[in-house]
Amino acid sequence: MIExxxxxMKYQSGHVTKHVLNGVDFVINPSDRIGLLGRNGAGKSTLIRLIGGVEMPVAGKILRRMTCSWPLGFTGGFQGSLTGYDNARFISRIYDKSYDQMRDFVEEFTELGSNLRMPVKIYSSGMRARLAFALSLAIEFECYLIDEVIMVGDKNFQDKCKAEFFEKRTDRALLLASHSLEMVQQYCNRAIVLNEGKALIYEDVQEAISVYQSL
Incomplete structure (x- = not known):
């Protein structure tokens, strides 16, 4: 469970303060697959970064009783001067995983070939996303945080991502921030609509989609 x-959460820009989240409460249960909906700037990415531990809220608590991935779509954790292989080796040591197994999985899943021997700082955004996906999947978290980036790459890679998350890991929790209503409707069993700093929780995904479309 993640509570x-x-x-x-607020951000300061000069003399202007933007309150992004204002008293958000919800729970991610094991096997929950929650769609996170909201207009641009509503705070979807901010909420995912908070849950993933990338940022800290200005107030409130996040209680994690499940292992949680870093936000897929956030690649700030990579060391740009290191190669893809070196970043994989670094992650494997942090999580005490076999580097040989991680390397083999990364090679097969990313299809980046010799680019894995190149510094990550020269990667395109799509290449970095492929590497982030592969490393996160290689760790086997109990909850995955996905920020729209599942749609990166060609159809073959998109299908591979969907198979990993929505077919092979049906027992894992998932928080999916997406503008694809079709994807949310197809794969999620609950939904949250972020609006004006508040989180509206719906057990009926179609109802959440209707509310989102009315915003």
């Missing part, structure tokens, strides 16, 4: 209690 968000009264989360508040």
């Amino acid at each position: 968000c209690r009264d989360l508040h």
